[in-house]
Amino acid sequence: MQDPVSLFERARAGDRRTLARLITLLEEGGEAAARVGAYLFPYTGQAYVIGITGPPGSGKSTLVNALARAYRERGETVGIVAVDPSSPFTGGALLGDRVRMQDVAGDPGVFIRSMATRGSLGGLARATGEVVRALDAVGFRCILVETVGAGQVEVDIARAADTVVVVQAPGLGDDIQAIKAGILEIADILVVNKADREGAAATVHILRSMLSLGGPALIRHHGQQMVVQGVAPTASGWTPPILQTVATAGKGIPELMEAIEAHRAYLERSGEGESRRRRRMAEELSQRVRERLWADVVRRVGRARLDGLVEQLARREIDPYTAVERLLAELRNG
Ligand SMILES: Nc1nc2c(ncn2[C@@H]2O[C@H](COP(=O)(O)OP(=O)(O)O)[C@@H](O)[C@H]2O)c(=O)[nH]1
Ligand SMILES: [Mg+2]
Structure with a gap:
């Protein structure tokens, strides 16, 4: 087998096929992965990582595609990691993501990697972290990580990002069960995508209620009383904004980028970014x-x-x- 360190050096020089092989090696874990992971670590810490999470069909991949294009227009290099645990079972999800991401797929400034669950979910979280690190180390400055916000592992993966964007869509969001309190708690920015569809305003309303309430409360929705589990306001000085987008038309994308930029500035200003990063390092150390x-x-x-x-x-x-x-x-x- 090829020396993992030389694999990394070639990937860093811009060889994309080598980068793909490097990532496969990291995903597989083991000694070679540890060696190259240790070697590339000093090169990391330059990228800004944005997590995009939410229920299936809410438009995450479409949003990622639109964001990637917009960041490219600004001259940034973009790495995309799509984590979709359903892929190995349906076989279709991967392809769907690929097709939707076709727009940016031919661009040398963009690298797309779809991850599938192999083995344990814990393994997936770790592999995703390593892949993000590899993309960071070879020079991608903006990394978008798409996960289905379904289980704890997906939530953990999203939480490892610098800025977490939680995506909902009308209809999906109307079902209060679909909005897991756990997912709202990790949201730095909330997006109601498919704002061209009926019910977007209602979804925004529900999300706003959930955010502003400290505990469960009754609200009226579609003329019905319903109990909404509120999310306790965070101790931090950041209130997650609720934005509306139409990802298919690129509507609301500049505003979303502004919100991400504002959150990034907040993280730096408040020191919260640094303490998050330290917390993640401590977690990784303890886990390993x-x-x-x-x-x-x-x-x-x-x-x-x-x-x-x-x-x-x-x-x-x-x-x-x-x-x-x-x-x-x-x-x-x-
Ligand atoms: N009407 C409408 N459809 C959208 C919008 N964004 C995405 N879609 C469509 O919703 C479907 C699911 O999108 P996808 O990005 O795959 O969702 P994901 O499962 O969350 O990644 C696709 O058919 C998209 O074309 C939007 O803003 N408006
Ligand atoms: Mg998707």
Whole structure:
């Protein structure tokens, strides 16, 4: 196999096929990935990462495409990472994203990567982080990460961005269940896309209520009383703006970019950006250490012993507290 470090150097020099291979290598993980990941790390920290998340069909890919084009017009290089866990099952989502992103696909200043879930969701979150870092290291200055805001992992992936844009659409947003409180909490900017459709104003209204309320409250919607779970106002000095866009027509895109710019300025001014970045580093460090230690435990105690303990736990022959103490004692003595 080719030396991973030379792969990186070639990718950094602008060889896109090598970049694609580098990313595959990072996705696969393992020793080579760790080596190149360590090598490219000092080159990172230059890109601005924007997370675009929301329910399927809300227009995230279309928005990403429109944003990418707009950033290109400003002369910025754009990396796009589309995370779509449904891809391996439907087979169609990937293609759909590709088609919609065709606009920017031929442009050498844009690099598009679709990620599919392989193995665990936790693995996906990590792989996405590594891919974003690789794009950063080879020089893409603006990185757009699209995720379906469905589960905790997708929320975590989006949360790793500098600015998180949460996308809703009329109809989708009318169903209050579709607006997960967890997703609103991570929103730096809210976008009601498909503003050309009926019900956009109502969706904006619901979102505004949810944002401004500290707790659950009754609101009237379509003439009906409904309970809305509010999102407690953040301690920070940033209030997420609610914008309307028509991604297919490029409407509202300049305003969205302005909002992203304003949020970026806020992050810098308040020091919040720096503390977010530190928090993410601390999380990564802790996660990697735990993984390494656990792998070490598995290696030293052996799978069979662990399986045996789980079996005993399941039969209530041992309690989890004692099981941990026993394992640690075995490690100390072994
Ligand atoms: N009417 C309307 N349709 C849109 C708009 N934005 C996206 N769409 C369409 O909505 C569908 C889903 O868009 P897509 O970007 O794939 O959504 P995603 O699943 O969130 O990535 C596509 O057929 C888009 O053409 C919009 O602003 N207005
Ligand atoms: Mg999409």
